[in-house]
Amino acid sequence: MTNLASGVRLDACGKTFEDGTRALEPIDLEIAAGETVVLLGPSGCGKTTTLRIIAGLEQPDAGGRVWFGADDVTSLPIERRNVGMVFQSYALFPNMSVAGNIGYGLKVRRVDPAARSREVGRLLDMMHLSGMGERRVDQLSGGQRQRVALARALAVRPRVLLLDEPLTALDAKLRESLRIDIDRLLRTLGMTAVYVTHDQAEAMALGDRIAVMSHGRIAQIGTPQDIYYRPTTEFVADFIGTMNRLSGQCHDGVLRVAGGSLPLPADG
Ligand SMILES: Nc1ncnc2c1ncn2[C@@H]1O[C@H](COP(=O)(O)OP(=O)(O)O)[C@@H](O)[C@H]1O
Ligand SMILES: [Mg+2]
Numbered sequence: 001m002t003n004l005a006s007g008v009r010l011d012a013c014g015k016t017f018e019d020g021t022r023a024l025e026p027i028d029l030e031i032a033a034g035e036t037v038v039l040l041g042p043s044g045c046g047k048t049t050t051l052r053i054i055a056g057l058e059q060p061d062a063g064g065r066v067w068f069g070a071d072d073v074t075s076l077p078i079e080r081r082n083v084g085m086v087f088q089s090y091a092l093f094p095n096m097s098v099a100g101n102i103g104y105g106l107k108v109r110r111v112d113p114a115a116r117s118r119e120v121g122r123l124l125d126m127m128h129l130s131g132m133g134e135r136r137v138d139q140l141s142g143g144q145r146q147r148v149a150l151a152r153a154l155a156v157r158p159r160v161l162l163l164d165e166p167l168t169a170l171d172a173k174l175r176e177s178l179r180i181d182i183d184r185l186l187r188t189l190g191m192t193a194v195y196v197t198h199d200q201a202e203a204m205a206l207g208d209r210i211a212v213m214s215h216g217r218i219a220q221i222g223t224p225q226d227i228y229y230r231p232t233t234e235f236v237a238d239f240i241g242t243m244n245r246l247s248g249q250c251h252d253g254v255l256r257v258a259g260g261s262l263p264l265p266a267d268g
Contacts, residue, residue: 005192006069006159007033008054013064014216015049023049024216026064031160033069034190037221040203041213042239047196050213051162054194056081068159081160084153088165090145092137092152099124099133101148105156123151126185143174150182154189161186161193167202179205200240204228212236 007030014026024046031037039047052058054066056078066074073081092101103120111119124130127147137145146166153161166182167175183206186193195206203210204224211221212235220227220236231237248257255262 005033005190006071007031007035007067008160008192008194009065009067010050010053010060011065011067013050013053013060013066015046015053015058015064016061022216024053024060026061027216027218029211029218029221031192031194033192035208036186036191036193036195036206038195038197038203038207038210039213040197040200040207040210040239041219042198045213046216047198047213048164049216051164051194051196054160055083055085055162082156082158084156084158084161086146086149086153086161086163086166088168090137090142090149092145092148094136094138096137097133098129098135098137098140098148101137102133102151102155104152109156119155120151123155126154127151127181141174142170143178146170146178147181150185154185154191159192161191163193164196165198166195168197168199175202182206212239214239 009031010027010029012026012028013024015024016022027050029037029050039050041047049058053060053064056073056076060066060074064074065072068081093104096104099120102123103116106116106119120133124133127150129144129147129151132140132144137148140148150166163182167178170178179202185191186206197203207224209221209223210227212219212227214235220232222230227236228240231240248255253263
């Protein structure tokens with residue numbers, strides 16, 4: 001697959017909805033070509049709004065700009081941004097076959113039937129759906145439907161792949177296996193991807209970097225290791241959850257706490 005991935009940059013993108021809700025403070029965010037950035041945070045912190053601004057489904061407040069590579073796409077509607085989207089609920093066409101769903105975007109783009117069918121076959125293989133092309137989507141399991149949604153999003157060779165809690169509706173076992181497949185795909189295809197989740201483990205597993213969000217702001221952005229070992233705020237430490245917070249006194253590279261002392265990491 002030709003790699004048309006481009007980097008994404010948000011400059012001062014805030015969002016105030018018509019009813020006055022301030023969903024997003026003006027945020028800056030840069031995603032390199034081929035990178036996966038996970039937006040992680042509790043419900044209502046502005047993850048979906050950020051994703052929708054990147055997609056072109058929402059306009060940022062005045063002053064905000066969205067860039068795909070060197071292109072300012074702020075005023076382009078979604079259909080001219082060439083993004084692929086996968087949502088929590090499958091949003092497939094129920095009356096179409098699996099192959100029809102996957103090839104839909106190619107048909108709209110007038111790709112000829114032979115090339116379309118080749119491409120759909122390749123995606124079916126990639127998504128472990130070989131032999132299921134003629135099934136109706138309502139004959140598939142939840143996990144298979146999400147694989148179809150993913151294949152449909154990839155078929156148009158998007159510049160950016162946007163995923164909004166794509167595993168949340170699945171049971172734990174399916175979630176795990178699809179998460180592994182998504183990880184493999186993002187890496188082998190070199191996709192630029194923004195992945196929204198409220199699940200810390202998912203974020204740790206998938207993100208080249210994680211942006212932890214809180215109340216419409218990015219509380220911290222960094223590699224999973226940064227976020228895990230070096231949270232810069234109490235909110236991030238709490239949200240990542242597995243931290244042991246100790247209070248004591250630092251002296252000569254040693255933390256003294258009630259009952260003992262611990263050496264501190266050199267960069268800590
Ligand atoms: N269309 C809308 N009109 C008004 N408020 C909205 C709208 N969409 C989202 N919000 C509000 O904006 C905030 C952020 O929402 P959202 O980006 O969906 O959060 P998340 O995806 O992190 O759960 C929430 O307070 C939500 O209720
Ligand atoms: Mg959301």
